[in-house]
Amino acid sequence: MYTHLLSIATTLPSTNISTASLLSELGGKLSPSLVKTIQNMGVENRYSVLHNVREIILGKEEMQAATTATELGALAVKKSLACADVAPDQVGLLIAVTNTQSRLLPGLASDLMASLHGILKPDISIINMQGLGCAGLLKAVEVAQWYLFANPNKKVLVVISEAATPYTIKHLSCRQYYSFREIKAMADPSAEQLAMLRSTEEVIQAFLFGDGAVALLLGSQNNRSGASFGSICHLTNENPDDANLLVMSDGGTEHPAINGVPQYWMRREVPRRGTAYAEATVKALLKQPQLPINHLSQAKVCLMHTGSRKILDGVSKKLGLSPRSPQVALSLPNTSASSETSGFRKEAIYQVALINHNTFYTATRDFSSEMRSPFRIIVTPPAGSIAKPRR
Numbered sequence: 001m002y003t004h005l006l007s008i009a010t011t012l013p014s015t016n017i018s019t020a021s022l023l024s025e026l027g028g029k030l031s032p033s034l035v036k037t038i039q040n041m042g043v044e045n046r047y048s049v050l051h052n053v054r055e056i057i058l059g060k061e062e063m064q065a066a067t068t069a070t071e072l073g074a075l076a077v078k079k080s081l082a083c084a085d086v087a088p089d090q091v092g093l094l095i096a097v098t099n100t101q102s103r104l105l106p107g108l109a110s111d112l113m114a115s116l117h118g119i120l121k122p123d124i125s126i127i128n129m130q131g132l133g134c135a136g137l138l139k140a141v142e143v144a145q146w147y148l149f150a151n152p153n154k155k156v157l158v159v160i161s162e163a164a165t166p167y168t169i170k171h172l173s174c175r176q177y178y179s180f181r182e183i184k185a186m187a188d189p190s191a192e193q194l195a196m197l198r199s200t201e202e203v204i205q206a207f208l209f210g211d212g213a214v215a216l217l218l219g220s221q222n223n224r225s226g227a228s229f230g231s232i233c234h235l236t237n238e239n240p241d242d243a244n245l246l247v248m249s250d251g252g253t254e255h256p257a258i259n260g261v262p263q264y265w266m267r268r269e270v271p272r273r274g275t276a277y278a279e280a281t282v283k284a285l286l287k288q289p290q291l292p293i294n295h296l297s298q299a300k301v302c303l304m305h306t307g308s309r310k311i312l313d314g315v316s317k318k319l320g321l322s323p324r325s326p327q328v329a330l331s332l333p334n335t336s337a338s339s340e341t342s343g344f345r346k347e348a349i350y351q352v353a354l355i356n357h358n359t360f361y362t363a364t365r366d367f368s369s370e371m372r373s374p375f376r377i378i379v380t381p382p383a384g385s386i387a388k389p390r391r
Contacts, residue, residue, distance in 0.1 A: 002228035009079030046210035072213035073161030092154030097136035161213035275314035
């Protein structure tokens with residue numbers, strides 16, 4: 001059974017800031033090696049819910065938000081419903097996915113229902129899926145599949161909204177920041193070096209992440225003119241310590257007291273382990289007998305989640321895809337699970353493998369006249385416009 005994408009819409013905040021301008025304003029605070037690391041990530045721009053990003057980083061102003069994850073998500077829902085031939089009262093389930101909800105309780109789904117009062121019926125089912133990192137999209141799609149199997153005449157709204165920059169954009173107050181390689185080459189480990197490592201992590205996060213929202217309207221109609229979700233493979237904490245690769249402990253019951261902005265920590269092993277998870281799940285997916293392909297070379301397009309250039313290159317190598325031959329477009333930052341949806345808008349495709357910590361297969365008609373090679377890798381974030389599958 002396929003779950004069909006009836007419409008999709010994305011929303012971005014109005015604040016846009018380029019990597020080049022941030023590097024220029026930080027002047028000589030970043031070592032040449034760290035500047036090279038940032039440039040190699042391939043992220044040229046980011047959108048933020050904050051309207052004073054430069055002033056925050058330079059320590060001139062306190063944080064001022066222009067919008068929230070809830071507002072971005074609600075606008076994406078309105079756009080998605082507007083471009084689908086579906087009445088809002090056909091929606092039976094709202095799934096809200098985020099790592100950066102506007103407030104801990106009651107959660108994004110409840111806040112969205114309040115923002116969409118009069119549009120969505122108040123008696124529909126809602127599910128909050130929070131804290132799933134970049135894997136939230138496919139988990140939400142799988143839950144939608146279960147619901148649509150039991151309720152084939154209903155529709156499901158999946159909303160993914162992230163406002164990460166209030167956590168990752170902060171005053172870079174140190175006199176000098178160094179790359180991980182430079183810090184590793186220093187003398188014996190010390191408390192000062194540990195502080196330097198954390199400072200470098202803060203810089204990387206400020207340049208890597210951005211904000212945005214996407215809403216997908218899903219149904220069970222047998223309509224093969226648009227994208228369709230099929231099999232999904234999962235892999236969680238293959239090594240027990242992988243649970244600590246990406247953490248935010250502040251505000252949880254173990255560390256309920258928060259001193260300033262909660263700190264998000266991302267271990268340096270993330271590219272290596274992320275690559276391993278992608279390789280394992282793709283290989284597991286390709287073994288499934290119901291798939292019409294058994295090797296990625298048979299896919300027209302591979303859509304990779306925008307983790308970073310290092311992760312993309314690692315995944316490409318492990319899966320036998322040369323990072324030099326496919327077209328890789330990574331210009332905007334990681335917006336968590338919402339990063340993965342843009343490929344549906346950018347290409348009308350026949351066979352797709354989307355690579356993440358989870359993997360799915362989806363089928364659509366082939367409308368592209370530009371596919372000259374067996375596969376292409378397209379890595380782009382939401383671009384703030386509405387798209388509807390061609391009919």
